[in-house]
Amino acid sequence: MKTSRLIHLFICAYLIFFIGNHGYAQMGIKWQKHFGGSEREFAPALIKTPDNNLIICSKTESKDYDASSNHGQTDILIIKTDLRGNKIWSRCYGGAAAEPGWSLTLDENGSLIVCSETGSTNGDVPPITKGWNDRWVFKLNPDGDFIWSKRFGGSLGDEGSWVNIKTNGNIVTGGSSYSNDQDVPCNYGDKDDWILELSPDGEIVNNKVLGTVGYQQTYSGIATSDGGVLVASTTMEVGGMITGTCFGLYDTWLIKLDKDNNIEWQGLYGGDDEDDFVRDIIEMKDGYVLVTNTRSTTDHAAEGGCMKPDISRDIWLFKIDFMGNFKWGRCLGLPDIKEIPSTFETWNRPAWKNGLFSMEDGGFMVFASSPNPRCVEGMGLTINPSGLSITRTDSLGYIIWQQVFGDYGDIYAGGAVNIGKGRWIVASQGYLNALCDVTTTGYKGADIWLIELRECEYYKTSRPEGDTRVCVNLQPTSEYVTHPYFDANGYLWVIDPAEAGVASNTDSITTITWNPNFEGTVKLSVRLDTECGIIQPSDTLEVEVHRDCTGVEDLAMQAIKLYFQPNPANENSVLHYTLPVSENRARLELYDLSGQMVYSAELRQHEGTHIIPTANLKGGVYMCSIVSGREKGVGRLVVVK
Numbered sequence: 001m002k003t004s005r006l007i008h009l010f011i012c013a014y015l016i017f018f019i020g021n022h023g024y025a026q027m028g029i030k031w032q033k034h035f036g037g038s039e040r041e042f043a044p045a046l047i048k049t050p051d052n053n054l055i056i057c058s059k060t061e062s063k064d065y066d067a068s069s070n071h072g073q074t075d076i077l078i079i080k081t082d083l084r085g086n087k088i089w090s091r092c093y094g095g096a097a098a099e100p101g102w103s104l105t106l107d108e109n110g111s112l113i114v115c116s117e118t119g120s121t122n123g124d125v126p127p128i129t130k131g132w133n134d135r136w137v138f139k140l141n142p143d144g145d146f147i148w149s150k151r152f153g154g155s156l157g158d159e160g161s162w163v164n165i166k167t168n169g170n171i172v173t174g175g176s177s178y179s180n181d182q183d184v185p186c187n188y189g190d191k192d193d194w195i196l197e198l199s200p201d202g203e204i205v206n207n208k209v210l211g212t213v214g215y216q217q218t219y220s221g222i223a224t225s226d227g228g229v230l231v232a233s234t235t236m237e238v239g240g241m242i243t244g245t246c247f248g249l250y251d252t253w254l255i256k257l258d259k260d261n262n263i264e265w266q267g268l269y270g271g272d273d274e275d276d277f278v279r280d281i282i283e284m285k286d287g288y289v290l291v292t293n294t295r296s297t298t299d300h301a302a303e304g305g306c307m308k309p310d311i312s313r314d315i316w317l318f319k320i321d322f323m324g325n326f327k328w329g330r331c332l333g334l335p336d337i338k339e340i341p342s343t344f345e346t347w348n349r350p351a352w353k354n355g356l357f358s359m360e361d362g363g364f365m366v367f368a369s370s371p372n373p374r375c376v377e378g379m380g381l382t383i384n385p386s387g388l389s390i391t392r393t394d395s396l397g398y399i400i401w402q403q404v405f406g407d408y409g410d411i412y413a414g415g416a417v418n419i420g421k422g423r424w425i426v427a428s429q430g431y432l433n434a435l436c437d438v439t440t441t442g443y444k445g446a447d448i449w450l451i452e453l454r455e456c457e458y459y460k461t462s463r464p465e466g467d468t469r470v471c472v473n474l475q476p477t478s479e480y481v482t483h484p485y486f487d488a489n490g491y492l493w494v495i496d497p498a499e500a501g502v503a504s505n506t507d508s509i510t511t512i513t514w515n516p517n518f519e520g521t522v523k524l525s526v527r528l529d530t531e532c533g534i535i536q537p538s539d540t541l542e543v544e545v546h547r548d549c550t551g552v553e554d555l556a557m558q559a560i561k562l563y564f565q566p567n568p569a570n571e572n573s574v575l576h577y578t579l580p581v582s583e584n585r586a587r588l589e590l591y592d593l594s595g596q597m598v599y600s601a602e603l604r605q606h607e608g609t610h611i612i613p614t615a616n617l618k619g620g621v622y623m624c625s626i627v628s629g630r631e632k633g634v635g636r637l638v639v640v641k
Contacts, residue, residue, distance in 0.1 A: 028531025033085035037062020045353035071123035072096035095120020115163035154179020189213035212240035227259030232278035271296020280356035313347035330397035354415035362395035422458030456532035463539035490529035560633025568638035586628035
């Protein structure tokens with residue numbers, strides 16, 4: 001066991017050193033946008049819609065810009081954008097009082113269900129109040145218009161913290177409640193967890209109160225694949241339906257409900273201090289993984305080495321099986337930062353909503369807020385410093401790499417979505433006076449900072465494709481192409497030795513003009529200029545370059561040679577070609593990338609030129625084919641507009 005653990009630690013240390021120092025598996029910002037108004041927007045949630053757009057949901061105090069339709073104190077601001085962050089619409093939902101909570105999900109029809117709480121009796125909120133604060137649930141169509149809007153609760157305070165869709169199509173919402181009348185079946189003595197199941201039309205189907213005589217607070221829950229629900233709560237004491245032994249001041253209390261909302265099992269998790277505010281839960285094939293805050297150093301949390309010096313809160317990632325048995329736990333927070341003035345509290349905190357993801361290799365990606373000293377000098381700190389942190393772990397929760405963006409701007413991670421291999425969009429709350437990574441201008445106060453991140457390991461490109469034997473007297477230029485997984489900001493073509501020729505551009509297709517005085521073997525590769533820096537070179541293509549090919553045997557080996565000048569082209573491009581020995585007729589065809597022929601002509605000389613009219617062609621890459629007898633030559637023409 002010790003040997004296995006040592007090997008695991010060695011591998012992880014190697015990965016952290018290699019990846020952390022070379023940047024191949026970390027992230028870079030592709031683009032960034034700001035949303036909000038002149039006041040504050042709080043911890044935005046983010047989801048991807050079935051029509052491949054984004055929904056941002058945040059609490060707002062603003063009454064202008066994106067939040068110009070605010071009804072009162074704080075409203076729920078919902079913004080729809082495309083996957084490039086271009087706004088489609090924005091709208092505030094609420095009344096004259098405060099709507100302090102927010103959570104959202106999508107049903108199978110693409111309708112948006114939002115769970116909040118409200119004290120309003122006007123605006124968008126149903127006017128008949130049940131108590132001094134009610135749970136407010138409403139459904140919107142993809143354009144943001146109401147399908148229905150309903151409030152639930154009793155005569156006291158009732159909160160709305162999370163919402164999800166069960167396998168039967170019903171809506172399940174969770175939050176805490178002080179009430180024991182009207183829609184709330186009972187109360188055990190203080191603040192309890194109140195689970196409410198609704199039909200797709202918003203009618204109450206089932207009700208469940210979970211708690212004891214003490215204080216409980218639920219922030220998250222998920223509908224499980226077996227038709228039930230897993231509820232994550234915080235408790236200070238056992239008693240009543242809470243059984244077991246408390247570990248510390250606050251513990252995480254998990255309750256598994258079956259499809260009829262009956263309790264299957266419940267358990268306590270934590271350490272010697274506070275373990276609260278579970279922010280995210282994901283279901284795996286063999287259990288559940290959760291991420292929460294911790295202040296503990298012993299018991300469950302101790303395995304991850306939590307609570308580093310001078311850090312007030314840490315991030316705790318842990319796994320349980322389907323019966324609630326604890327499997328492992330790891331702490332993911334970045335270390336303490338000595339450069340931060342002692343007057344500031346430093347902490348690591350998970351994203352508010354949707355910050356935990358399982359990866360194809362069985363590991364996890366965790367989005368959070370953490371301190372980082374990268375740009376502390378000269379910042380003139382006036383607020384608690386933090387940045388958007390990303391942690392990549394293996395399947396057992398051990399850290400592979402970590403990175404922080406926007407540090408020392410007081411960033412609060414909101415939520416993230418995965419839009420494809422290596423591509424992430426993240427919404428955060430940020431005070432824009434000190435964001436090291438920000439290049440766009442936001443509004444006053446705390447805004448929504450929306451960014452696309454790309455994992456650097458996906459910035460790979462293929463070995464160059466093109467001629468491997470060149471006779472410069474017959475073919476002064478050659479065209480080469482590389483195929484990247486992500487399109488890069490620039491392509492650095494490397495010719496070794498450099499005196500062999502010159503590359504025409506920094507695109508994925510380049511034309512090399514060969515030095516007529518050079519002869520020998522050339523090694524050709526390409527490096528990508530990306531958000532992650534200059535990435536490692538592609539595999540090398542070796543090219544034999546000859547100054548003069550005059551023998552019949554050499555010419556026969558050339559088959560059909562062709563190149564374009566200029567390439568890329570705009571109005572016209574001149575095709576230069578040489579047919580095989582004894583051939584003086586050929587068929588020229590030009591195709592777009594969909595395979596449609598866009599131009600054709602007959603060539604009637606053994607060697608010559610032919611003008612390709614490109615003025616009427618769309619910008620893009622075209623494939624040229626020349627067929628003469630049994631021989632065929634191909635080339636690529638790039639048209640720019």
